[in-house]
Amino acid sequence: MKTVFIDRDGVINEEVKYLHKIQDFKFIDGALSSCKYLQSKGFHLILVTNQSGIGRGYYKMKDFNILNEWMLSKFDKQDINILDVFYCPHIPEDNCCCRKPKTGMFDEANKKYQIDKNNSWMIGDKESDIKAAHDFGIRNTILVESGHKIEKTKSKAKFILPSIREVNNYIL
Numbered sequence: 001m002k003t004v005f006i007d008r009d010g011v012i013n014e015e016v017k018y019l020h021k022i023q024d025f026k027f028i029d030g031a032l033s034s035c036k037y038l039q040s041k042g043f044h045l046i047l048v049t050n051q052s053g054i055g056r057g058y059y060k061m062k063d064f065n066i067l068n069e070w071m072l073s074k075f076d077k078q079d080i081n082i083l084d085v086f087y088c089p090h091i092p093e094d095n096c097c098c099r100k101p102k103t104g105m106f107d108e109a110n111k112k113y114q115i116d117k118n119n120s121w122m123i124g125d126k127e128s129d130i131k132a133a134h135d136f137g138i139r140n141t142i143l144v145e146s147g148h149k150i151e152k153t154k155s156k157a158k159f160i161l162p163s164i165r166e167v168n169n170y171i172l
């Protein structure tokens, strides 16, 4: 299936270090409407998010799940279906295979849903999001400037956009 993989922090919601509270979650302008647009174009939407705050002990899986359910209810209210949310709870030293730039979360999604890599996209705010998508086999990548500071000249992303708000001009 054709899918848009979307990083969460800095793309869907404003980047907050180790975000885990509903009160700190703020949707980025246009995030919901862009997701709705992508859905209308026949894309499935899957979130892939590194959550090392769990492995570092800053918050628990339960906190992540509570925030996740709340976020999904907000999507749901707009009739947006997020097909799945994959998260990596590990820290870099764990050397897991799911923490982006590794492809584990994408591989897992592929096992579950059979991703049409040629017609799928990745939207992220870090070069590690882009690398993970590339290594998985997705060449259509968008780096957004709404989250972490990016180095435009070093990016391998296909497009660099101010935010997810502009994707409707690129993902057709």
Ligand SMILES: [Mg+2]
Pocket: 007, 008, 009, 010, 011, 124, 125, 126, 147
């Ligand atoms: Mg991010």
Ligand SMILES: [Zn+2]
Pocket: 088, 089, 090, 096, 097, 098, 099
């Ligand atoms: Zn992991």
